[in-house]
Amino acid sequence: DAGITQSPRHKVTETGTPVTLRCHQTENHRYMYWYRQDPGHGLRLIHYSYGVKDTDKGEVSDGYSVSRSKTEDFLLTLESATSSQTSVYFCAISEGAGANVLTFGAGSRLTVL
Amino acid sequence: TQLLEQSPQFLSIQEGENLTVYCNSSSVFSSLQWYRQEPGEGPVLLVTVVTGGEVKKLKRLTFQFGDARKDSSLHITAAQPGDTGLYLCADPSGGSYIPTFGRGTSLIVHP
Numbered sequence: 001d002a003g004i005t006q007s008p009r010h011k012v013t014e015t016g017t018p019v020t021l022r023c024h025q026t027e028n029h030r031y032m033y034w035y036r037q038d039p040g041h042g043l044r045l046i047h048y049s050y051g052v053k054d055t056d057k058g059e060v061s062d063g064y065s066v067s068r069s070k071t072e073d074f075l076l077t078l079e080s081a082t083s084s085q086t087s088v089y090f091c092a093i094s095e096g097a098g099a100n101v102l103t104f105g106a107g108s109r110l111t112v113l
Numbered sequence: 114t115q116l117l118e119q120s121p122q123f124l125s126i127q128e129g130e131n132l133t134v135y136c137n138s139s140s141v142f143s144s145l146q147w148y149r150q151e152p153g154e155g156p157v158l159l160v161t162v163v164t165g166g167e168v169k170k171l172k173r174l175t176f177q178f179g180d181a182r183k184d185s186s187l188h189i190t191a192a193q194p195g196d197t198g199l200y201l202c203a204d205p206s207g208g209s210y211i212p213t214f215g216r217g218t219s220l221i222v223h224p
Contacts, residue, residue, distance in 0.1 A: 043214040
């Protein structure tokens with residue numbers, strides 16, 4: 001019944017290589033978000049999108065870029081992965097901003113060696 | 114951006130015990146959400162509280178929103194191993210109306 005899927009779920013890569021994580025939704029929600037989750041830091045927002053081709057930075061956006069060419073897909077790209085980007089990445093969706101419910105994907109675990 | 118402080122950071126208890134976790138801020142929340150995240154999964158919304166002094170119950174979980182809307186608590190009665198997980202509070206109307214999260218309370222309930 002998942003309305004949001006992330007791929008890949010697990011990835012191991014080397015420092016300096018590009019990495020793209022994909023978030024796909026079937027709910028037709030306007031807002032999509034990328035968070036990273038690290039021990040002791042909780043969930044931190046990387047980038048978010050409020051419509052096709054409309055994106056904005058979160059609190060930890062350095063080293064990341066995003067694209068949203070279709071309502072259903074939100075891509076997170078690490079142009080040149082670093083070990084500090086080893087993390088679990090979560091995509092989330094919501095119908096609108098403010099007091100809306102976030103629905104999260106199952107996460108993508110990225111290890112940068 | 115409003116800072117959400119959660120305590121305790123970790124909690125390890127035996128099945129059947131009661132517990133309370135807290136979420137505090139120096140600023141007023143317009144509303145506050147609690148999520149639970151089980152190992153290997155994404156967070157799932159438990160409840161949204163909106164009105165100061167509001168109390169909501171979800172089976173053995175009781176959520177309270179402070180009168181001044183600067184704090185919230187989650188009380189679990191007779192904890193069970195299935196309650197194990199990370200409990201996150203969130204301000205859904207954070208900076209630019211983008212949700213911001215506390216660091217969470219990691220709960221382990223031992224059989």
